[in-house]
Amino acid sequence: MASEQLGRCGHSTVRVYDKILLWGGRGFDSDKVCVHDLTKRVWTYLHTTGEIPPRLSGSCCSLVDGNLLIFGGFVEDVRVNSMYSLDLSVYVWSKIIPSSNIPSPRDKFGAWVYDQEVIYFGGYGSSPTSENVREGEFVPNYEEIGPGLCGWNNDLLSFDTISKTWRPLPHSVTLTPLPRAAHQCVKISSTEGVLFGGRHKNRRMNDLYTLSLSTSTWCHINLLGDLPEGRSFHSLTVLDSANIFVYGGYNTDSQVLGDAWVINTCLQQCHEILYERNATGRMWHTACRGLYDGEVLILGGCGYFPVIYDRVKYFRLAPLPLKQIALEAIGHHRESCGTWNDMPNEIQNDIRRKLEETEN
Structure with missing residues (x-):
């Protein structure tokens, strides 16, 4: 697959074992599911x-029991509140018809998977009606021109994938994050989610919250030291049980960002990752952990419209394992590596795979 076919923004990605699934967004063939093999580095x-x-x-993509669940999003100038599921055992899509009332149409929101539920927060979309499931505040955007009134919300809603029902999750008025969109949500444990940034009205924020997925309890984390500036359309990646990685986005001054930060949620500290970068940044991209500790892949995204990126950007925040360093050396210097026939079979197989990868 040619790399230019992967150019897209506003898409969704999930990692399934040693594969990354990429779907949706704006760009070439965005109605098709792309698969990235992390071992072979092929699409x-x-x-x-x-x-x-x-x-x-701007939809949300979640992995639940071998099914890829897609909710909401924006298509042909219309926001939707429909839900689709892709069964990854047979690769068949189906449209889910809930057995309860549903949320109002929205895009650019966040989600966490908890047991058999998907918990959604925030987003930008249509003004809710009395028939919509909701739990939060709706802030209208009177500056947007178009049919219907749209705005930001801080709804906290749960979808039960077994009963196919929606329900609101009441949350504290004093601790609930402001209504927002284009924020990012990740899980740092089986029962704890993290929320960072997003847009509220004309302001991009840099606030950090944790959410107990079992009790729907919010906690605002006051970060110490230098802080990333407020942003939306960024990415958030879990490195381990304490550290999360922030990259890129769009700030309040309408600048596309290319900075990178690590936030330690336990120590409540963050520091900027200094790396050699060009003048352009990325926004509305996605990010996934790689095969090795400290490896993060940045996928797609855009600069100043209509520039859309098709190259995968790698961050390595920790050294590669010694075995992988040796394999990389063999792959690039095959002619000078001698023989490996006396090595264990497992090592020989790894070397053959690396040589096949470099030949392709």
């Missing part, structure tokens, strides 16, 4: 059938 298309979703951007 392929996944052939799917069934009720294939439209080319949604």
